[in-house]
Amino acid sequence: MDFKTFRPRRRLLLAVGVAAGLVAAPLSAPLAATAATSLDGVWQMDGYGTTLAISDGKASLYSTTSISCTPAAEYVQDGARFTAEEQQAFTFRVRRDRAVMQVEGNVGDKHLRRLAKLPQLCTVPGATGPLAVFDQFWTTYAENYPFFQAKGIDWSAVRATYRPRVTPGMSDDALFGLLTSMIKPLGDAHTALRTPDERRFTGSRPGTVLPSEELEAMVRPYVEQTALKGIPFTTYANDRIGYADLPGGIGYLRVIAFLGFGNIPDYRAERDTLNRALDQILSKQRTTGSGKLRGLILDLRLNGGGSDQLGLDLASRLTNRPYFAYYKRARNDPSDPAAFTTPQPLFVQPTERTKYTGPIAVLTGGSQMSAGETFTQALMNRTPKPVRIGENTQGVFSDVLVRKLPNGWDFIVPNEEFRTLSWKSYDGPGIPPDVRTPVFTPAEFAAKKDTAFSTALNLLR
Template sequence: RDPGAVREASFAAAPDASAPARPSRERVRMNQRVFDRVWSEVRGQYYDPGLHGVDWNAARRTYRPEALAAPDDRALYRVLGDMLALLDDDHAGASAPAVARRLDTVREPRPAIGVTLRRDPGQPGVYVVERVREDSPAQAAGVAAGWRLDTTAPGAWFPELDVVEGQVVTLVLADPDGARRTLTVTPRIMPPRPAFTADLSRSGVAVLRIDAFDLGLGDWMGRQLASLPSDTDIVLDLRGNPGGRLLEADALLSCFLPRDLAWATRTPRSGRAIVLKTAGGCGDLDAPAPNDVAVLVDANSRSAAELTPAALQEAGRAVVVGEQTAGAVLISQDTALPDGGRLSLSRSDFVTAGGVRLEKRGVTPDLTTPLADEAADQDLALELAISALARAAEGQARVAQAPSL
């Protein structure tokens, strides 16, 4: 899983400025338990025993005093984040209890403003708005994708706080031109976004949107494919997808690739390479679907949303369209922390069946989306994918009609 990379944000009120600067005795004890658990997990469970050359004992001496002195979750998890950043691994991250609670309820009705955020690694406390949900308080307030959220401004919201329905929050943002805007937004209960959706509005094309590799993806995909004619072109939309369950990635691949086909190799801390082969988990589908396939990706496609298009691309089973993906493809696992927070840590290295290590590299599309005119209401990547599939079908028809000699 990749829980720390992209998430739908739910916001609460800014903290009380009168909060004590020094931690209580109970706070210090909990800080110690959380820090020691994170440090020990990395030392004993990280996929690279050499920790990428990081002196982990020195890291403990540097960051443990800072962690123990943290007066609140925000300060504690900032220290943990700084220490984990030494690994230079997008899958190594610690989520504060409030963030973990939002992750646990992502598929439930909950208070939200409808914004998807991504941390800006170059500016601590600053987030990029990746997506604004339709009919949300954020959209009503005029927030747009590409804006930057500053959580360091006095009185501004920051992620380590729980949401309170109906309680006004202050968001400090900057638009792409750098103009600073301070908005007040009132969170409200919003229904969950479905993890998988099908758009059958185009003749001969099914656009299957996958927001995350959640439980049930393989079964859902099998039902969709079983209901479609074999000449229907399939577009898998993985843009903005942060990844998820490895078993569901295998199930999706099994919808299009033959059973027992090697598609990747994972190498855990032990160093023993494990070949991943399609297990045939595409619901009730008896055989891989014959439909032509295109996969949409962008710079925010991560983890399972990278290894999946890479496997289909290497097998010659799909055309990949869009942007270079994030290059965050190590196989991770979550660990619960004593205060209710969560540690995400890479447990295995990963290479494709062709021997390509996608970490820090990403998937290179077969077709790159041209720069869009922001004023134009067009999905250029989708249009390009549909055109590519149409051209492929025309080529197949010409081959089929050619006379044999």
């Protein structure tokens, strides 16, 4: 489920309500393992508020909090993979009472422990009504959101303020307004609420503009006319990727998303499409010999995110040596905001395909988010180190948990941190540029200037 059609969010496969009609069948009896390596059983994920029940080649997912358990989706085993419509596939490895799940398109692994049986809350009907909606919404954020302290938000005080305002007969409009008022102060573009009739709210860092189809319709002609000045600009992968050869042996690579490269929402298909595009862009002529590029401008100023792994896949085409990208961890104790899963170090591994390994200037801005930011973070330890030019990125890195409320509304909440080698987090303020310039401002549009682009071009010449 994409809250913005242009902004394809990373689908953590544990999402709720991604595809209409996928309802997990309740399972009340214990699912005992018949062998130490049996997948069958009930599994509780470390972090992520998710329980998984596997039986006879089917996997039923439940979204859980301390007060609720909501059927999420059903997957069918297909060889070594579990698949479901409009969800990324996953693999599942078991060793006795522990298991590891790897979601295609996500970076890192999910770790699980075996339970004796399905939690009691998953076997009985859940509470309904406006108060149940409020409590499940508030509790999901309380148990998963990692950034309350960093953003100066007392979430218990939020509950004390808003819960008394919830009444049994309150209108949908009033309830929607109340819930959005709770999360708006977070200023977080990975927080959102949507109703079946397409009423929606998405947070954002103040002073920024979120990526959208409308913004892209304005920015792309501006870039082609103002920066490229008529130089041929070829697009690939459903127009998500574009490239132009600039005078002086400089390449210009624009990437507006890390998902939606093809018509099949499957990581492996997306990766193949990405590689086919990069094989043409980073051709032997441009990466070896006398025609080798002297520099590359990588424009991410408008990037709606997508798959972190696709970001690492692109990074693998920009290095000839492996290097550290970032640490990733998730909240892991509903009652302790300071408790996280063990940090997983992720690395950029050079590909065997053609690569560009020279100087890079990365154009950044507030309309760049999610996987567009983790990709930028993954480049920070590259050699030679890219120069970032423009403005701070949006400041949202985590995958999102997609959850469904008792009244059928969907909402999302982030639950992860992405940390640098020195243990810094850019969630909130975003990644700052090395060289600060205006990005897509009214003054730039009026003057028909692209200062970030021209600065990058001058630095690479």
